[in-house]
Amino acid sequence: MISSLLAVAKEKGAKEVAEAKIKLGKMQQIDIDILNLAFRELTRGTLLEKTKIKVEPEETRFRCRACGHEWNFEAPGKSEEEEAIHFVPELAHSFLRCPRCRSPDFEIMGGRGVWVEYIKISR
Amino acid sequence: MGRVHQNLKVKVPDPRLAIIEKRLKQVNRIIVVASGKGGVGKSLVATTISLWLSRKGQRVGLLDLDFHGPSCHIILGAKEVAPTEERGLIPPEVHGVKFMSVIYYIGDRPLPLRGDEISNAFVELLTITRWGRLDYLVVDVPPGIAEEVLDIIRLIKRGEFLIVATPSALATTTVARLSQLLQELQVPVLGAVENMCPSETGTEGAEKFGTTLLGRIPFDPEVEEKLGDPELLLRTKFARAVEAIVDKIRT
Ligand SMILES: Nc1ncnc2c1ncn2[C@@H]1O[C@H](COP(=O)(O)OP(=O)(O)OP(=O)(O)O)[C@@H](O)[C@H]1O
Ligand SMILES: [Mg+2]
Ligand SMILES: [Zn+2]
Numbered sequence: 001m002i003s004s005l006l007a008v009a010k011e012k013g014a015k016e017v018a019e020a021k022i023k024l025g026k027m028q029q030i031d032i033d034i035l036n037l038a039f040r041e042l043t044r045g046t047l048l049e050k051t052k053i054k055v056e057p058e059e060t061r062f063r064c065r066a067c068g069h070e071w072n073f074e075a076p077g078k079s080e081e082e083e084a085i086h087f088v089p090e091l092a093h094s095f096l097r098c099p100r101c102r103s104p105d106f107e108i109m110g111g112r113g114v115w116v117e118y119i120k121i122s123r
Numbered sequence: 124m125g126r127v128h129q130n131l132k133v134k135v136p137d138p139r140l141a142i143i144e145k146r147l148k149q150v151n152r153i154i155v156v157a158s159g160k161g162g163v164g165k166s167l168v169a170t171t172i173s174l175w176l177s178r179k180g181q182r183v184g185l186l187d188l189d190f191h192g193p194s195c196h197i198i199l200g201a202k203e204v205a206p207t208e209e210r211g212l213i214p215p216e217v218h219g220v221k222f223m224s225v226i227y228y229i230g231d232r233p234l235p236l237r238g239d240e241i242s243n244a245f246v247e248l249l250t251i252t253r254w255g256r257l258d259y260l261v262v263d264v265p266p267g268i269a270e271e272v273l274d275i276i277r278l279i280k281r282g283e284f285l286i287v288a289t290p291s292a293l294a295t296t297t298v299a300r301l302s303q304l305l306q307e308l309q310v311p312v313l314g315a316v317e318n319m320c321p322s323e324t325g326t327e328g329a330e331k332f333g334t335t336l337l338g339r340i341p342f343d344p345e346v347e348e349k350l351g352d353p354e355l356l357l358r359t360k361f362a363r364a365v366e367a368i369v370d371k372i373r374t
Contacts, residue, residue, distance in 0.1 A: 001138065004133060008131060008133050012131060020133075080228075087212060087247065088247040090234075090240045091225065091229060091234065091244070093234055093235050093236055094228070095229075095232065105235065105237075115133075115135050116133040117132070118131055118132055119133055
């Protein structure tokens with residue numbers, strides 16, 4: 001992620017990167033504080049050293065292909081289910097069902113991965 | 124001149140693909156057991172190959188890629204084991220084989236997945252699994268030439284295919300199609316094995332598979348009762364025929 005950020009900043013001829021917005025899927029179970037810390041650690045001495053990062057969590061969201069219902073997944077505490085979808089999100093199909101029609105045929109709409117939404121640069 | 128502020132979208136390449144490469148770095152050879160045709164003995168052959176390799180002093184991993192019908196755990200008799208969580212998942216060792224499968228998480232429940240979900244699950248599983256140092260990784264692939272086969276070709280370029288067929292004309296044509304595809308894509312192919320043969324001798328008539336025939340494996344009615352007990356399984360006629368094929372693969 002950091003190398004992609006640096007590559008884009010360089011490509012655009014940035015002198016400074018003021019801000020970067022990072023989205024963090026909740027399924028990933030990454031602690032925001034830890035991500036912040038890692039970012040500071042790994043960008044020392046680079047163009048991103050002073051960059052302010054805004055980390056925003058993204059809800060785990062599903063959409064039923066059978067009836068169209070959409071819902072957010074809230075795992076009950078440290079459950080086995082949460083463990084499983086943390087490793088392989090698709091495993092949700094073995095234990096989750098659409099709350100409206102009970103179908104296992106749903107799409108994962110959000111909540112996976114870590115990505116950069118935008119950066120603000122000055123040149 | 125004032126400072127120019129720009130909002131830029133940043134495209135980040137899928138980091139999982141780089142991780143997969145790293146995860147497989149210490150794996151010497153990757154044997155992909157596939158067929159195109161269902162029910163020809165891929166899982167039994169793949170599992171037995173991994174057991175023999177381990178017997179012969181090799182460090183072996185076995186990956187069950189069949190999300191809809193995982194079955195290697197039944198042949199291995201893998202019960203009450205689970206991966207260790209440590210910066211990823213370290214597969215447990217079962218009868219000398221490091222074994223990875225979705226069964227640790229889904230148990231006996233069905234796992235209904237569509238095409239792109241199969242692809243994603245495959246990528247996630249490869250990203251998360253830490254095999255460590257292996258001489259061989261054996262991969263059991265479900266029937267067909269869909270996601271699992273195409274993703275292996277896309278992501279594990281050095282995977283060597285072992286194609287399982289049976290004497291039935293209904294298997295041969297499907298198997299020949301897979302051979303043809305692999306050849307066209309210049310994927311490494313070890314050859315074919317003909318399983319469930321009335322007798323195991325000879326390699327004549329092998330042209331029909333479109334690749335070299337590494338050996339024939341007899342139909343062995345004793346196999347069924349040995350499922351789940353690798354020690355007994357390796358003593359069957361079936362397993363002895365597989366051993367000869369393993370020796371060919373190793374040279
Ligand atoms: N040589 C053999 N002699 C007797 N039984 C065999 C032999 N080979 C395979 N079998 C049996 O045939 C059945 C199918 O085998 P297996 O499940 O390994 O096939 P598969 O190709 O993996 O199937 P699928 O396409 O569903 O994944 C099993 O019951 C297995 O025990
Ligand atoms: Mg199988
Ligand atoms: Zn529904």
